[in-house]
Amino acid sequence: MSLVSFTKVRGASxxxxxxxxxxxxxxIQFQFARNIRNVVIKANMxxxxxxxxxxxxxxKFVATLVDVIRDQVSPDVNISIVESDASAMKCKYAFKxxxxxxxxxxxxxxxxxxxxxxxxxxxxVVGGQPFRFMLPRTIQNADxxxxxxxxxxxxxxxxxxxxxxxxxxxxxxxxxxYHRKLDEAIVALNKLMKFHLCIVDGIIAxxxxxxxxxxxxxxxxxxxxxxxxxKIAGVNARSIRHITLASRExxxxxxxxxxxxxxxxxxxxxxxxxxxxxxxxxxxxxxxTVGLETRLGL
Amino acid sequence: MEGVATKKVRLGLIGLGYMGKIHLRHxxxxxxxxxxxxxxxxxxxxxxxxxMGAKNTFTDYHQILKDSSIDAVIIALPNHLHTSxxxxxxxxxxxxxxxxxxxxxxKEGKEIVSIAKRNDVKLMVGYDMRFSPSFRSLKEKIQNGxxxxxxxxxxxxxxxxxxxxxxxxxxxxxxxxxxxxKELTGGGAIMDLGCHIIxxxxxxxxxxxxxxxxxxYRYDLEIEDHATCIAKFVSGSIGVINVGWFxxxxxxxxxxxxxxxxxxxxxxxxxxxxxxxxxxxxxxTQYESSYLRELHYFVHCIKHDLAPTPSGNDALKDLETISxxxxxxxxxx
Numbered sequence: 001m002s003l004v005s006f007t008k009v010r011g012a013s014x015x016x017x018x019x020x021x022x023x024x025x026x027x028i029q030f031q032f033a034r035n036i037r038n039v040v041i042k043a044n045m046x047x048x049x050x051x052x053x054x055x056x057x058x059x060k061f062v063a064t065l066v067d068v069i070r071d072q073v074s075p076d077v078n079i080s081i082v083e084s085d086a087s088a089m090k091c092k093y094a095f096k097x098x099x100x101x102x103x104x105x106x107x108x109x110x111x112x113x114x115x116x117x118x119x120x121x122x123x124x125v126v127g128g129q130p131f132r133f134m135l136p137r138t139i140q141n142a143d144x145x146x147x148x149x150x151x152x153x154x155x156x157x158x159x160x161x162x163x164x165x166x167x168x169x170x171x172x173x174x175x176x177x178y179h180r181k182l183d184e185a186i187v188a189l190n191k192l193m194k195f196h197l198c199i200v201d202g203i204i205a206x207x208x209x210x211x212x213x214x215x216x217x218x219x220x221x222x223x224x225x226x227x228x229x230x231k232i233a234g235v236n237a238r239s240i241r242h243i244t245l246a247s248r249e250x251x252x253x254x255x256x257x258x259x260x261x262x263x264x265x266x267x268x269x270x271x272x273x274x275x276x277x278x279x280x281x282x283x284x285x286x287x288x289t290v291g292l293e294t295r296l297g298l
Numbered sequence: 299m300e301g302v303a304t305k306k307v308r309l310g311l312i313g314l315g316y317m318g319k320i321h322l323r324h325x326x327x328x329x330x331x332x333x334x335x336x337x338x339x340x341x342x343x344x345x346x347x348x349x350m351g352a353k354n355t356f357t358d359y360h361q362i363l364k365d366s367s368i369d370a371v372i373i374a375l376p377n378h379l380h381t382s383x384x385x386x387x388x389x390x391x392x393x394x395x396x397x398x399x400x401x402x403x404x405k406e407g408k409e410i411v412s413i414a415k416r417n418d419v420k421l422m423v424g425y426d427m428r429f430s431p432s433f434r435s436l437k438e439k440i441q442n443g444x445x446x447x448x449x450x451x452x453x454x455x456x457x458x459x460x461x462x463x464x465x466x467x468x469x470x471x472x473x474x475x476x477x478x479x480k481e482l483t484g485g486g487a488i489m490d491l492g493c494h495i496i497x498x499x500x501x502x503x504x505x506x507x508x509x510x511x512x513x514x515y516r517y518d519l520e521i522e523d524h525a526t527c528i529a530k531f532v533s534g535s536i537g538v539i540n541v542g543w544f545x546x547x548x549x550x551x552x553x554x555x556x557x558x559x560x561x562x563x564x565x566x567x568x569x570x571x572x573x574x575x576x577x578x579x580x581x582x583t584q585y586e587s588s589y590l591r592e593l594h595y596f597v598h599c600i601k602h603d604l605a606p607t608p609s610g611n612d613a614l615k616d617l618e619t620i621s622x623x624x625x626x627x628x629x630x631x
């Protein structure tokens with residue numbers, strides 16, 4: 001079983017975020033190696049929806065994490081924040097609109113659009129099925145890869161967190177082509193790109209509506225942290241296909257040992273989906289299935 | 299022979315973006331309209347229009363203009379294409395309903411107005427708030443004097459702007475590149491959303507005598523994404539106009555503070571379930587019904603040879619006001 005820590009940011013200052021990050025790392029006994037030269041941080045940027053929606057990693061959280069890494073490794077370590085273009089989101093605008101450009105200038109870190117990065121073609125097999133992806137050079141060359149996801153509800157996969165965030169490291173912009181085999185594609189990318197540390201920015205949680213939850217979670221194991229995220233969001237982790245599949249493929253362990261604050265504290269406060277949201281999603285799926293979208297002019 | 303009342307007005311639609319698709323749905327479902335042809339550079343958009351029921355589709359809008367049976371054209375293109383398209387439509391002798399803002403700037407606005415006049419075609423600008431019953435009722439209240447003199451008016455028009463509105467549907471839409479370029483839009487939130495309130499307030503209170511603006515840049519773009527304008531009108535009223543692209547929840551709201559009484563009119567998107575049911579039954583949501591009224595009115599003006607309002611000149615005055623707001627703008631970067 002893998003360790004997953006749960007800490008709470010008390011107050012709005014960067015110092016309280018810093019303390020929560022440090023505590024969460026201590027609880028899982030994580031120590032940064034001194035010889036690290038290149039660090040990649042994969043934040044979760046969701047369309048052009050800012051951090052206040054709970055759907056995008058807060059650039060202030062990433063800035064604090066950058067400070068922690070520089071303090072603990074070296075002030076000269078190269079840090080790159082990475083994201084890739086998606087069907088509806090372009091990094092050149094998302095970096096600016098979501099506040100990452102400003103943060104990168106201030107913290108002197110690089111912003112890398114993986115869709116424009118040099119990459120090489122690689123093949124990976126999941127459940128006997130081969131997947132081909134382009135592996136970006138920036139990810140390949142990093143000594144330390146840090147995954148900084150958000151916890152979100154998603155129709156296709158029930159919840160998303162650390163494992164799904166790596167889906168955003170796939171440089172191919174038209175990501176919807178993978179949606180038919182989304183669970184397998186998520187697991188394949190995690191098999192291909194191993195991240196050493198996951199730190200969840202749960203300060204503002206999404207869900208039915210955004211709520212200030214103040215949660216910071218950390219783990220070395222993306223499967224364990226996803227199982228913990230599912231628990232907080234009130235979803236049975238065993239019912240989430242990409243979690244069980246990732247566990248079977250040896251990416252991590254779906255069982256976890258909680259450290260720090262009890263997960264139930266955050267579970268009670270997590271903004272669950274309302275019945276109307278569930279009905280609306282079902283209705284929209286029905287509209288899509290029967291082809292009413294076009295008739296309605298959506 | 300068909301009488302004026304039964305004759306269908308034959309329309310062409312140029313542009314199938316967000317607004318174009320609303321017009322498409324309404325054109326196809328309004329009894330007094332025959333949608334003859336649609337045009338867009340995107341083949342995907344044209345396929346969509348065909349599935350919706352459009353018969354003739356073109357990637358080049360000049361093909362629409364060659365059809366002499368078409369009476370009028372709706373222009374729902376990006377701001378930078380309004381002038382060239384409106385000129386071509388006017389020279390083809392067809393009446394025009396152009397989406398707001400009329401143009402990117404006063405110079406282009408004047409060109410459009412002048413060419414429409416020279417070719418003797420009707421020119422109407424799509425300010426849907428003018429056709430919303432709640433905002434129209436405020437105009438009546440002002441005219442009837444029931445509110446007294448309006449000393450201060452607050453106008454709010456906020457939403458997600460070019461960015462997809464999370465509450466509307468589940469799938470985000472790509473934002474066309476032109477939205478991010480000042481030379482193509484002519485301005486930011488004041489141009490996009492402020493023009494509605496400026497037009498409405500000018501309708502309520504008369505011309506603007508002075509205006510100042512405070513421009514905000516939450517998204518760090520070259521155009522303002524939110525702003526507050528303070529305007530003085532010939533009636534003596536002061537208008538405070540708040541606009542922005544920062545909100546997941548859109549709202550159009552006007553509050554009038556009069557010497558006798560106060561009044562509020564508001565329009566926000568309806569519940570998604572009700573919106574879906576209304577779409578199925580009436581082909582329009584409550585939120586979009588003012589666009590339907592606007593189209594109905596435009597068609598009525600064509601049938602009865604009336605000069606439609608808001609006119610090109612009216613929208614040109616809005617552009618002059620917006621230009622002044624930018625000139626007197628304080629950047630809050």
